[in-house]
Amino acid sequence: TAPATAALPLKGKLALVTAGPTVEPIDPVRFISNRSSGKMGIAVADALALAGATVKLVLGPTRYAPTVPGVETIHVKTAADMFNSCIANYPMSDIVVMAAAVADYRPKTVVDTKIKKGAEDGLTLELEKTHDILRTLGNNKGQDQLLVGFSLETNNEKEYALKKLHEKNLDLVVLNSLKDDGAGFDHDTNKVTLFDRLGRETALPLKTKLEVAQDIVSAIIELQNG
Ligand code: CTP
Ligand code: CA
Numbered sequence: 001t002a003p004a005t006a007a008l009p010l011k012g013k014l015a016l017v018t019a020g021p022t023v024e025p026i027d028p029v030r031f032i033s034n035r036s037s038g039k040m041g042i043a044v045a046d047a048l049a050l051a052g053a054t055v056k057l058v059l060g061p062t063r064y065a066p067t068v069p070g071v072e073t074i075h076v077k078t079a080a081d082m083f084n085s086c087i088a089n090y091p092m093s094d095i096v097v098m099a100a101a102v103a104d105y106r107p108k109t110v111v112d113t114k115i116k117k118g119a120e121d122g123l124t125l126e127l128e129k130t131h132d133i134l135r136t137l138g139n140n141k142g143q144d145q146l147l148v149g150f151s152l153e154t155n156n157e158k159e160y161a162l163k164k165l166h167e168k169n170l171d172l173v174v175l176n177s178l179k180d181d182g183a184g185f186d187h188d189t190n191k192v193t194l195f196d197r198l199g200r201e202t203a204l205p206l207k208t209k210l211e212v213a214q215d216i217v218s219a220i221i222e223l224q225n226g
Pocket of ligand 1: 079098099100101102103104130131132133134135148149150151152153164
């Protein structure tokens with residue numbers, strides 16, 4: 001039989017993963033969100049746990065949950081909640097994978113009573129930028145921390161993915177193109193391309209999200225050992 005270290009290559013490592021959408025309230029009955037199901041990030045959390053890591057999953061609102069025992073799930077709603085949870089858990093994390101679809105903008109003010117339909121034909125909401133969690137983590141990355149981001153694109157995919165790899169100081173970026181069949185929201189499959197800090201590009205075929213997650217974990221292990 002293989003030694004335990006080969007079976008559980010991430011034993012002793014702490015991993016922080018984000019997944020799912022964020023939900024940004026407008027008033028007590030309305031919000032702004034996106035189509036993320038959380039499945040890809042949850043699969044990454046599961047795959048890291050299967051490789052032996054101690055995993056904390058910061059999860060936005062979704063009906064899905066990790067299936068591998070031992071994944072600690074921290075439920076959050078807004079980008080601000082997710083930011084706070086990530087900042088609190090970052091210093092002790094060896095591996096960080098940000099798969100969440102974080103809102104880029106939120107309503108500038110949250111109205112505390114229901115907004116009533118007015119006489120006007122239109123309604124304008126004023127939005128403000130959220131913190132870019134991944135960029136903040138990248139700017140504060142420690143010597144031995146490994147940081148992975150996702151890049152969800154519909155056009156100029158490679159250019160945008162590489163831009164995120166460099167600008168957010170990542171070790172690995174997972175390009176998820178919405179042009180690919182079977183790679184859309186809420187699917188059980190995905191088709192991605194990995195770009196790492198050493199300039200390597202790996203295009204993976206269409207696979208289940210758990211298989212994609214296990215390939216991402218293999219790339220993480222390789223970068224950690226190399
Ligand atoms: N991300 C984040 N905080 C945000 C926005 C994004 O941590 N406020 C992370 C995502 O989890 C993902 C990566 O940044 O790992 C890229 O997200 P993406 O939406 O593809 O890129 P953005 O940098 O937000 O740029 P844009 O949406 O304009 O493409
Ligand atoms: Ca974005």
